[in-house]
Amino acid sequence: MPYLVAAVVVLALVTAINLLLTLGVIRRLREQPDRAHGGNAPSGAPPTALRPGARPEVFTAITTEGEQVSDSDVYGLVGFFSANCTPCHTLAPLFAEHARTLGRDRVIAVIADTDAELSAILAPVARVIVEDYDGPVQAAFHNTWTPAVYLLGRDQRVVASGGRMTDLFSEAPA
Incomplete structure (x- = not known):
């Protein structure tokens, strides 16, 4: 005992x-x-990797329309989406709405995995890149989270970043 x-x-x-x-x-x-x-x-x-003032690393990628895009082309709005991400599907129409005001040449949408619904929403207003989670654009932005959105200035530096469109405008300078 x-x-x-x-x-x-x-x-x-x-x-x-x-x-x-x-x-x-x-x-x-x-x-x-x-x-x-x-x-x-x-x-x-959300843990967006590039904070204001940072620049994405060097990359080259091909859009769904066969256009080559590189880090020197990035100016404006960049969004990261995922096929199996409910918040991504919620953000996509808001992203597209803002993208229309910028013009298609100033907007890049990166979709992890192929998703017809996201592509249909984003393709008319953005250059769409479909790549794996470890693809060149994801790696250049050190992006590990979806959705993630970045606003880049003419010098390719991040002006604002976040997980919602409101994050971009609450951080962006006036």
Whole structure:
């Protein structure tokens, strides 16, 4: 019987230590998004990799219409979408609405995986690139999240970024 009591006590101590360590890990994980944005992003904001002032890396890609696009062509609006992403399907019409005001040559839409619905919405107003999640444009923007939208200035630097169209205009300078 004393061995059984000792085993239960040891098991209880190990469980308590495990619980404390798990709570510590959870606490650190909750702090992580704020550090990823330099401490100035709202909690829960999507992790867009390029923040204002950054430039995308060098890339070359082919649109669905066979047009070659490179980093030197990027000026205006860039959006990243995914076929299996419900928020992407919600954002696409808003993205297209704003893209119409800029003109098709100033808008790039990158779709991870082929999606006829997204392509139908975006193709009339943007140069559409379909590529894997590790494709050249995704890599150039260090993009790991969909939807993600970027507004780039004439110097190809990010003016604003986020996961919603309102993120672009709340950050963009007047």
